[in-house]
Every structure is written in structure tokens, then in C-alpha cells.
Amino acid sequence: MxxxxxxxxxxxxxxxxxxxxxxxxxxxxxxxxxxxxxxxxxxxxxxxxxxxxxxxxxxxxxxxxxxxxxxxxxxxxxxxxENRRADAGVSLVRDTARRWEKIAITVREFQSGMVPRGLRSPEYAQAADVSPSSIVDRFGDTGCGFGFVVTEGALRTWPADGAVMPDQLDRVARAGELPNVRLGVVPWSVPLPVMLPHGFSVFDDEAVVVETFTAQMTITEPDSVAAYVDAYAQLEAVAVTGDEAAELLARIRRDFEELTH
Known part of the structure; x- marks a missing residue:
């Protein structure tokens, strides 16, 4: 109603x-x-x-x-x-993201603080003490679509072992060349159209997984999911893609090489 x-x-x-x-x-x-x-x-x-x-x-x-x-x-x-329960459509069940990563046809992820979960190398995940993702194993499935938007600041934020960053950036760049992966990078000089306190992953417009410092929160309430879909679209609209994104990634990589050598 x-x-x-x-x-x-x-x-x-x-x-x-x-x-x-x-x-x-x-x-x-x-x-x-x-x-x-x-x-x-x-x-x-x-x-x-x-x-x-x-x-x-x-x-x-x-x-x-x-x-x-x-x-x-x-x-x-x-x-x-207003009369609904505040926690309706919200779950803190562990490993929900992994289950969605195995079945979703469309996956979109935004990160402003670190490399997107779906693009993390094992070495980066270990150095940053965060969860890796198996979704990379599905990049070859052309029946699925994957979108990633990440800020330049996130790509310039490095864990204790900064030596992992050049290879990690290469991994991001290679993913961006795949036909069913759309990669966008928001340059630091571009203002964000919507300010989000956390990264998120949207699965099939049906669920959003928010990765917090200590847990994963899964949101399935339709209006809340729609809000995240809308936020992703706004962020993607200001990101550079294609050759521009590749050039920006290469520039960041060169900066890390100078720092770590």
C-alpha cells in the first residue's frame, strides 16, 4: 500500500x-x-x-x-x-557478501577509503588485513556485468606494506580492460556529488552490502537499496573511465614506485 x-x-x-x-x-x-x-x-x-x-x-x-x-x-x-521497525531489511549475518558474489548477475561497488573488495589482490588484502573476494573468478563470465567506482584518494591510500601497491594497481588496470567490467576512478580534483561514510556493493538491485571495520551489514529493504543504486549512478557519472582511467592509474603507480624504491 x-x-x-x-x-x-x-x-x-x-x-x-x-x-x-x-x-x-x-x-x-x-x-x-x-x-x-x-x-x-x-x-x-x-x-x-x-x-x-x-x-x-x-x-x-x-x-x-x-x-x-x-x-x-x-x-x-x-x-x-515511519511506523516500520528501524532494522527492517537489515542483516548482520556473516559472509553474506560471499554468497551474493557467487550468484549476482550485476555487481557494482564503490570505495573511497581502499581498493574495492572485488579488485583486491591477495597480497593487498593481507597487508591491509581486510577480506579478499572471489568475484574475480567470475570476470570471465560474459553473462554478468561488474562495475567499480573508486576515488583516487582510495588508490593512493596504502597499507603498512606499500610494496604491494604497484602490483595491486596493475590488477585494477587489467580488470578495467575486460569487456564486462566497467571501471571508473574519481580524480581527487573532482567533488563528489554524494558524500558517503562508507563503501558499498550493490548486487542485482536487490541487496547492498556495507563493509564496516568490524562487520558486514546487508541491506535488502527496497527503498534503501534504490538509494544506493542512485548514489552509485551519481558517483559513476563524475568518474573518468577508459583511457583516462588507465592514464590516472599509471600515474598513481609511478608515484608509488618512487615512494617504495
């Missing part, structure tokens, strides 16, 4: 915007809400803060009387969301 109410709310907001001949970008500018979030609201997807939806409505060129029914729709749709 909540999804139907959110969808009805989104349709109503889109109708007002189009009647005013405004673009989603204009609504975003006037409301101070990211354009991607405006799109999520219009597409009937839940956002984390109900005040965000109210800001979108307040920015629309309509009278307070006309805004009233829209705000009533917001209260109706989000009241059910």
Missing part, C-alpha cells in the same frame, strides 16, 4: 511541475534538493527525510491551498514508513 501511495504522490508532483513547464533541474535549484532526489520523489521512490519532499512541494509554483492536498499525500504515505 505504501508503494502505491508514494507512486500517487510522485505522479501528482510531476503533474504540477509539467503544468508549470518547469524542468526537474529547476525544481531542484529552487528547493535546494538534488535533482536525482527530485526524480526519485516523482518516480514514487521513498527518500530518507520526509522534509525533503515537503521542500520540493514548497518550491512548486502553486498556492498554499493547492499545496495542501499534496502535503496530505506526503503525511499519508510517510506515516506508514
Amino acid at each position: 505504501t508503494k502505491e501511495k508514494l507512486r500517487s504522490l510522485g505522479v501528482a508532483i510531476r503533474k504540477v511541475r509539467r503544468e508549470a513547464k518547469w524542468s526537474g533541474r529547476e525544481v531542484a535549484r529552487r528547493s535546494g534538493v538534488p535533482q536525482a532526489t527530485v526524480s526519485r520523489v516523482e518516480n514514487g521512490q521513498r527518500v530518507d527525510d520526509v522534509n525533503t519532499v515537503e521542500r520540493v512541494i514548497a518550491a512548486l509554483p502553486i498556492s498554499s491551498d493547492a499545496a495542501g492536498p499534496l502535503l496530505a499525500k506526503v503525511r499519508d504515505a510517510y506515516s506508514e514508513v
